[in-house]
């Protein structure tokens with residue numbers, strides 16, 4: 001089942017089309033995008049986006065992912081991807097995102113992430129939504145702060161990224177925090 005379409009002031013968040021997947025291939029090939037993510041390889045394989053989408057579509061169909069294309073409404077430009085990845089036995093989900101380098105620093109990810117967080121709490125029964133970023137990626141930490149996630153802690157040297165141990169910074173929100181924030 002395709003993901004729903006969500007709307008913000010400047011963006012449509014919707015199911016990926018084959019054309020979007022071609023844009024993923026171009027944007028995700030940039031080393032600067034791969035450098036601060038845990039899962040985008042670099043060099044990006046020629047069929048990287050197609051294989052990513054094949055895996056992702058299966059996860060969406062299985063109810064194990066809600067992955068949205070971030071599309072600018074003004075000119076229908078594909079900007080990047082954002083998603084929620086639940087672990088259903090724990091009723092929690094991880095929020096993840098990336099956006100193409102030409103679109104950095106314009107508030108788009110914050111705008112999309114705020115809407116996806118709202119979707120997560122309003123349209124599911126999840127107890128908790130969390131996100132994590134490499135300590136060497138403070139821009140992502142800012143996005144998490146700006147959408148109201150709470151700092152939870154840092155796992156020191158938790159993952160090996162391109163030959164170096166990297167700290168992972170965790171942010172999260174419980175449903176009770178979300179409801180409190182709405183009052």
Ligand SMILES: CC(C)(COP(=O)(O)OP(=O)(O)OC[C@H]1O[C@@H](n2cnc3c(N)ncnc32)[C@H](O)[C@@H]1OP(=O)(O)O)[C@@H](O)C(=O)NCCC(=O)NCCS
Nearest residue numbers: 033036098099104105106107108109110133138139140142
């Ligand atoms: C991290 C990323 C998603 C941010 O997207 P974006 O659309 O540029 O984010 P926004 O414009 O909504 O917000 C970025 C914020 O970070 C701030 N920022 C940017 N670079 C920064 C830095 N080096 N140090 C501190 N803050 C920084 C910006 O000033 C802005 O905050 P402000 O509104 O308070 O000024 C984008 O850079 C990206 O896709 N990077 C590669 C993939 C990635 O890292 N994904 C996240 C994995 S956890």
